[in-house]
Amino acid sequence: MRHALHAEWTKLRTAPGTALLLAASVLLTVGASALTAAIVKCPGSCTADTTKLSLTGVMLGQATVATLAVLAMSSEYGTGMIRVTLAAMPRRPTLLAAKAAVVTGAVLVAGAVAVGASLLAGRLLEPGNGFTARHGFVALSLAHGPTLRAAAGSVLYLALIALLSLGVATALRDSAVAITVVLGLLYILPVLGTAILSPQWQHHIERWAPANAGLAVQATRNLGTLPIGPWAGLAVLTAWTAAALLAGGLLLRLRDA
Amino acid sequence: MTATMTPYRSGQQAGHDGFAQVLWAEWTKFRTMRGWVVAMLAAAIATALAPIALASIATSNDPMTCVHGTCQVESSNVATGPDGEAVTDSFYFVHQPLAGNGSLTASISSLHGTGPLAYLPGGVPKHHLPGLPQPATQPWAKAGILIKAGTRPGSPYAAIMLTAGHGVRMQYDFTHDIAGPPAVPSATAPRWLRLARSGDTVTGYFSADGRHWGTVATVHLTGLPTTAQAGLFVASPDYLFETQGFGGGDQGVDNPTQATAVFRQVSKRGDWPAGASAGAWTGGQAGFAQRSPDKISRTCNGVACGSLAQQPGHFRQSGGTFTVAGSGDIAPFVQVVDPLQVTFYGTLFGAIAVIALGAVFITGEYRRGMIRTTLAASPRRGRVLAAKAIVIGLVTFAAGLAGAAIAFPIAVRKLHDLSWKPPVWPVWSLTSQVGVRMVLGTAALLAVTALLALAAGTILRRSAGAITAVIGLVIVPLVLAVVLPTAPADWLLRYTPAAAFSLQTSTQRYPQVTTGCIPYHGCYPLAPWTGFAVMCAWAVLALAVAAVLLRRRDA
Numbered sequence: 074m075r076h077a078l079h080a081e082w083t084k085l086r087t088a089p090g091t092a093l094l095l096a097a098s099v100l101l102t103v104g105a106s107a108l109t110a111a112i113v114k115c116p117g118s119c120t121a122d123t124t125k126l127s128l129t130g131v132m133l134g135q136a137t138v139a140t141l142a143v144l145a146m147s148s149e150y151g152t153g154m155i156r157v158t159l160a161a162m163p164r165r166p167t168l169l170a171a172k173a174a175v176v177t178g179a180v181l182v183a184g185a186v187a188v189g190a191s192l193l194a195g196r197l198l199e200p201g202n203g204f205t206a207r208h209g210f211v212a213l214s215l216a217h218g219p220t221l222r223a224a225a226g227s228v229l230y231l232a233l234i235a236l237l238s239l240g241v242a243t244a245l246r247d248s249a250v251a252i253t254v255v256l257g258l259l260y261i262l263p264v265l266g267t268a269i270l271s272p273q274w275q276h277h278i279e280r281w282a283p284a285n286a287g288l289a290v291q292a293t294r295n296l297g298t299l300p301i302g303p304w305a306g307l308a309v310l311t312a313w314t315a316a317a318l319l320a321g322g323l324l325l326r327l328r329d330a
Numbered sequence: 331m332t333a334t335m336t337p338y339r340s341g342q343q344a345g346h347d348g349f350a351q352v353l354w355a356e357w358t359k360f361r362t363m364r365g366w367v368v369a370m371l372a373a374a375i376a377t378a379l380a381p382i383a384l385a386s387i388a389t390s391n392d393p394m395t396c397v398h399g400t401c402q403v404e405s406s407n408v409a410t411g412p413d414g415e416a417v418t419d420s421f422y423f424v425h426q427p428l429a430g431n432g433s434l435t436a437s438i439s440s441l442h443g444t445g446p447l448a449y450l451p452g453g454v455p456k457h458h459l460p461g462l463p464q465p466a467t468q469p470w471a472k473a474g475i476l477i478k479a480g481t482r483p484g485s486p487y488a489a490i491m492l493t494a495g496h497g498v499r500m501q502y503d504f505t506h507d508i509a510g511p512p513a514v515p516s517a518t519a520p521r522w523l524r525l526a527r528s529g530d531t532v533t534g535y536f537s538a539d540g541r542h543w544g545t546v547a548t549v550h551l552t553g554l555p556t557t558a559q560a561g562l563f564v565a566s567p568d569y570l571f572e573t574q575g576f577g578g579g580d581q582g583v584d585n586p587t588q589a590t591a592v593f594r595q596v597s598k599r600g601d602w603p604a605g606a607s608a609g610a611w612t613g614g615q616a617g618f619a620q621r622s623p624d625k626i627s628r629t630c631n632g633v634a635c636g637s638l639a640q641q642p643g644h645f646r647q648s649g650g651t652f653t654v655a656g657s658g659d660i661a662p663f664v665q666v667v668d669p670l671q672v673t674f675y676g677t678l679f680g681a682i683a684v685i686a687l688g689a690v691f692i693t694g695e696y697r698r699g700m701i702r703t704t705l706a707a708s709p710r711r712g713r714v715l716a717a718k719a720i721v722i723g724l725v726t727f728a729a730g731l732a733g734a735a736i737a738f739p740i741a742v743r744k745l746h747d748l749s750w751k752p753p754v755w756p757v758w759s760l761t762s763q764v765g766v767r768m769v770l771g772t773a774a775l776l777a778v779t780a781l782l783a784l785a786a787g788t789i790l791r792r793s794a795g796a797i798t799a800v801i802g803l804v805i806v807p808l809v810l811a812v813v814l815p816t817a818p819a820d821w822l823l824r825y826t827p828a829a830a831f832s833l834q835t836s837t838q839r840y841p842q843v844t845t846g847c848i849p850y851h852g853c854y855p856l857a858p859w860t861g862f863a864v865m866c867a868w869a870v871l872a873l874a875v876a877a878v879l880l881r882r883r884d885a
Contacts, residue, residue, distance in 0.1 A: 090795070112818050129813070133806065140798045147794070151697055248364075249693070249793040253686040256801045260809050261678045267812040268672045268852060270388035 077162050077171035078325040083146060085175050094141040095179060098231075099187040102134030106191035107198065115203035115210075124203050124213060124220045131227050132288070134187055135234045138180055139255045143240035146321075147248035153311045155330045165325045169243060173318065176239055177232050180301050184231035200272050200314020219293035225293030226307055233287065233307070236257070240317025244324050259284045276300055283313045334880040352708045352717040360721055363566045365696070366687060370729050375710035377733025377772065378437065380676025380827060384874045388669050388748055407483035407828040408663050408754055409617065412553060415838075416753035417504040418567075419483040421645030421726020422656020423476065423750055425561030426611055433474050434527035434560055436593040436652075438492050438515045442468030443566055443589040458552035459703030467525070468566050469495025470661075470844060473654070475525040477532060477560040479553055483617040486553045487660070489563065490534030490546060494589070498523070500534040500547040500747060505662045507842040509544035510536050520594060527600075530554055540595070545570050548591045561611065564591050564643070564656035574816050574850040588643070590655040597650070611652075613645040617660065662838070669750045670758070670768070670836040671852045673741045677834070680733055684726045684776045685804070688783025689796035691722050696791045701885045711803030715788060717874060722784055723777045730776035734769040735760065764836045767858060771833030774862065778869050779804055782827060785872035788880055792846050803868070811849040830865035833858045 085091050109129040113121055149155040162168045204210040215221045242251040246249040264287050266278035277286045279300035289299055289306030296302065301309065345351065360366055428434075474491025488502035491509075498510030498521070513521045513536070522537035530555075534546040566589035603610075643656035695701040705841035708714050739760050746757050758764040782804065786796040807828035811819040823829055832854035839845065847853035854861055 075592070109818070110813065113815055122694050132809065132813070133802070136798050136802055136806070140794050144794050175798065249690045249797060250795045252797045253682055256798065256805075257682045259806050260801060261682065263809050264675055264678060264805070264812070265384070267850070268675050269384065270390045270667075270669055270672050272390050274387050 074168055074171065074261075076168050078174060078227075079161065079176045080158075080172040081168075085179060088144070088148070090144055090148075091141065094137050097181045097182075097192070098134045098137040098183050099139070101137060102187035103190045103194060104130065105133040105242055106130030107194035110195045110198040111202070113202065115208050119203070119208055121204075122222045122292060122294040123199050123210055125291045127199065127213060128227050128291050129187065129193055130191055131188070131230065131282075131291070133138065134184075135231060135259060135284070138231050139182070139238040141180070141253060142176050142235040143242040143248055143251045143255060145172055146239055146242040147246060147251050150246045150330075151248060159330050166322055169239075169318070169322050169325055173236055173239055174252065178234050180232050180235040181228060181234070184228040188227045188230075192220070192224055203215050217293075219296075222303060223291045223293055223306060226303060229307060230287045230290060233310050234283075237310070237314040237317045239284065240314065240319070240321040241286035243321025244317065258282070265319065271297060281305075281309060283310050335647075340807065347708075349713055349717065352713050353720060355704075355707070356717040356721040360691070360725060366691065366694075369683050369687040369690075370725055373680045373687065373726065373776065374729035374733040376683055377677045377680030377730055377776070378736040380386040380679045381673045381737040381741045382676075382744065383735075384676045385673045385744040385748075386668075388745055388750065406553055410753040411484050411504045411662070412486045413503070413505070414753060415505060415756070416665070417484055418659045418661050418663045419485075419504070420658035421472075421563055421565035421616055421660045422480070422613065422645070422647045422654060422658070423481065423559070423561060423563045423616035424604060424611050424613045424652060424654055424785065425476075425481075425559040425563075425616070427558040428477065428527065428600070428602055429558050430601030431528045432524075432560070432598065432602055433524055434562075434596070435522065435524040436475060436562060436592055436596045437520040437522045438473055439517050439594055440522040440592045441467070441471060441473045441492060441494055441515050441589060442496060443471045443587055461646050467494040467589065468587050468844075469493070470659070470842065471495075471564075471566040471587070471589035472499075472660075473562075473564045473589065473593070474523050474559070475534075476563040476660075477525060477527055477554070477558050477618065479551075479555055479558055481559060481614075481616045486551050488525070488532035488534070488549050489660070490522055490525045490536070491563075492523065492591075496842075497534045498546060500549065501660075501842070502532070502549045502551060504660065505838070505840065506549070507545040510534070511538075511544070513538065515591075519548060521556075525560070527554075527558070527560070543709075552738065559616075562591075562593050562645075562654055563588055563598070563616070563660070564654045565659045566657045567659040567661065570844055570846050574812075574819065575849045581789075586657050588655055588657040590653065593652040593654065595650050596652060601650060611645075611647060613643075613654070615643055615656075617658075661843050662738075662840050663754065663838060664839055664843050664877055665754050666846065666851050666853075668835055668837045668852050669745050669755060670764075671743065671834050673745065673871055674734075674737075674768065674772065674834040676737070677730075677734065677776070678808075680730065681779055681804065684729070684780045685783045685800045686793075686797055687726065687799065688722050688780035689787040690720060690793050691784055692787040693791060693793040693796060696885075697793070705885050715784075715873070715877050715880055718785055719781055722780050726780040727773045728776035730773035731769065734772035738765055738769050744836065758836060764838075768834055768836065771862065774864070775830050775833055778830065778862075778865050779827070781869045782865075784874055784877040785869065788876035789872070802866075816848055820855050823849055823854050823861075825864065827865040827868045829854065829856050829861035832856055832861035 106127055106129050110127050113126055192213050213220055238255045241255050245251040262278055262282035263284055270276050285308035286301055286306040289301050290303040291298055408416050409419045472491045473496040474489055476489035478487035479485040486503050493499055497512035500508040515521045522540045524535040526533045530551055533548040535543045536546050537543045566587045567586050569585040585788050587713055647653040783800045786799045790796045804827045805828040807822040810824050
């Protein structure tokens, strides 16, 4: 396993896109979060959840995280490298585990940086926009339990999105098809979740779609009115991820490369 | 002895090196790649089936037309206009019968609104509606002279009027609005209006001094009986304020307002009633006698937040001077929720397939090294890109057209079955203006999205990066537009390629009706084809960058 990890780490480290995509994830997350924090004002949105507000960028940053994770697997199929990899490491579950570990590690680090910087931006910008003690807001701080949960949960969310993407890519092998499926899941379902003219289906999407459920972990106010609780939502995303990895792992084991 | 070396020449004729050949080559590539053809079919099938599926579960329409927390009107308040459209027809009317031809003249010396009759009745925390502007007079408060087939809601009419913020207008049959000169009434300088009927023709005149008259418009009304009701009217539309907060959801108020106008020097000419009944004016709420029910229940942020009592209109006559107070409106009815547009969000599934297809149409060549063969065979690279653009554009247009043409009529029928019924929700046919725009628009939208993806693929040369970038530009703004507050959401739907999705709206909007337009309700800030132009501008720019980079870089 150690050799597999080392090999996967070397591949990930030396692939040209990795650094770029990780940097893009951090920039998109922090940029979009800071921009949102800068334009949402009280009065205007005094009911806003300031923690969730300052983590808006995660919704954008997840796209590049997904791309990174998809490429970690599918680019091997694209270049034929997968045959060399499997010749060197014939135990396929180990290979998938090693890939999952290094991708998760990289995303956890980038995610922690992105989420930390987003919260910091929120802490600096939001009081200037009227989210002050006078309106019942305190400055964002990780010492505040729900905010800590939202921050840690957002980092975990990004890691789970990466693993989900890796699983889908392992099952589908082609990078274009895999990224299309993953981004479709992450972006089209939320559009339908807000627009769909059926309260029942709206409820279903909010509870069971991976992005909707997973991002429930960012909520810190009115938890009672959420369609799904913060940790339960993350658990739903974990189930999606587990299913994708399982399907990917099985297909990797059963199929010729 | 010298031998002559003859260089080898192929016996085959040299092929033509024209654009047609490049085009044909690209078409052959597309046609013979199974994955690409499958993606095209998937796009067509998703475009056809997803809207149908969404239409068949669109159950959240109830008789109160409360959708997504917005109870816009009680359905009984919507009448059917002369052309079958939904109209608002409830205003204060001081009238008497006009049995034939004649005219009515009056000067208006004041028009004042009393603003929202009530503001935030019990139970609504004030911070739910922050920064709520409270204009005392609605810009579309109206006072003037009106002739109407009868007081039945939705009956034909024509009117010349003074508005509080939009000058003199001639309006008829609800949907038609003709602007006259800008004018505001004042006690020192009253403004004069005259409405004259001659058969089916009604003419509106305006004068600033009561001596020099100008024609505002002459209109032809169908269905105006010999004896029509004519007189003075005052209307003041509901005060609407809508906004979306962070995290989605809508907030808004819909408050009845009232306006009061003073008419002087009212004079009749023509076939007005003579004798004992002469000069007997009847006042009352025309159209819907009472804006039913007499208490309007309201919703704020998805929860009921009290009700507002209606304030009845009234009039007072003293000689030739009339003081008339009224509320309501006589105008087209604009619905907030657009079920067809929501249904057509299903075409996003087609869009995502088209994005993948457009990107791999070029990145596939880079991955396999085929691009070197392609460029060796056709060294003029701009031509190659143009040929690719034409082929992928036409193919995705065809897929979108087929899908949308199947989806539209079926979705329309399913919505009708789920009680999304006229007049508020018309049953559009495929050949109606809305049907043609939505179907052609969807096809065009998908084709231009494919071109954006082709350009991104040429620029980035990697399928994953290109697909992510285009989804980020086209689809992610739609997600963010429903989550962010109104201002940034509005910005996103104006300047990103997502503006083009306004092609899929079926709601008719009128400048003479103030409506809440927030992205949460699928309302786009730009008109349909303007939004599409924004997307085209993005595509042209991206293709230009792609062409330059393709020529500059080694393949």
